[in-house]
Amino acid sequence: MSKSVKNRDTDIQARVGQAPSKPYVFTEAPMQAFNDLLVPYETYFKSPLAKLGAIKHGLGSNSISDLLKVTGATQSDIARWLHITEPTLRKHLQSPHDLNQGLSEHIIQLFELFDKGMDTFGSPDEFKSWLKHYNPGIDAIPYDLLDSITGISIVISQLIRIDYGVLA
Template identity: 70%
Template sequence: MKKHDDTNRPETQAPIRQYTEYDMQVSMVHDLIAPYHTMFKSPLAKLEAIKQGLQPASLSALLKVTEVTQADIARWLDITEPTLRKHIQGDNSLNPGLSEHVIQLLELFDKGVDTFGQLNEFKSWLRHYNPGIDAIPFDMLDTITGIGIVMSELIRIDYGVTA
């Protein structure tokens, strides 16, 4: 029996993946949020981080992830823009109230990117009236309860229960 020779056959290679702007944007969001993932998974880890206070870098991460203005972040956190800038530039840990709000917002944006697959899709969804919650989600991010309502709506979207 003659042995088959494969030496002259071209090797099949996996196609080279072209990274799109979408891939880079999602990767950037995941990279910025990665340090907070353990807090999202464990309520006790989240509580400990809240009590210790997040580092000011968490505010910079929030600004980069959300791609909203400092005015929007200040409004969500119920502080002035100058106070927000002082926190960002400072060395002191955030107080528990701010820490909790920042963690909840980061977790929401992580979930939103996961649900919609793209940051821009999620951001667009946030700014439009949603009949399921009878509000514009973006306008609800100034309270922990509002963030919880928006998070619940994302979970309903994941499961296909939008009405």
């Protein structure tokens, strides 16, 4: 037997003795953590009256830190979306109190958007990536529209279109 055939046979036997390679396994930990952060807000997505009640009462300031975790956005981005300064945002993060109606409504809408994005894309990372790329269906970068309730509604409508396969 030639030397090359022996080496090939030895290589095959060596590979047969090895454990088969495992396919890449997705962990549920990041998605589970994402979902756990949204759980306290899910009742607001399902019931307009519950949403209205939460807006009128005002969300706790801890909702801003939940928003930071869910969105993965910077404090600067969150402050821009909510139309507040960064020092005001930090003040909200440091002291427990209820937020005003405008901030509460905007935050609930953002949570609803991210919940819908998770449903549409199945992964927080894929949805966050989609948000940062130009979308011809809305002729904008979705991430840039999150500073208004109307902009968030436009992005949610686009997600619904994606769910139904109507991309234009």
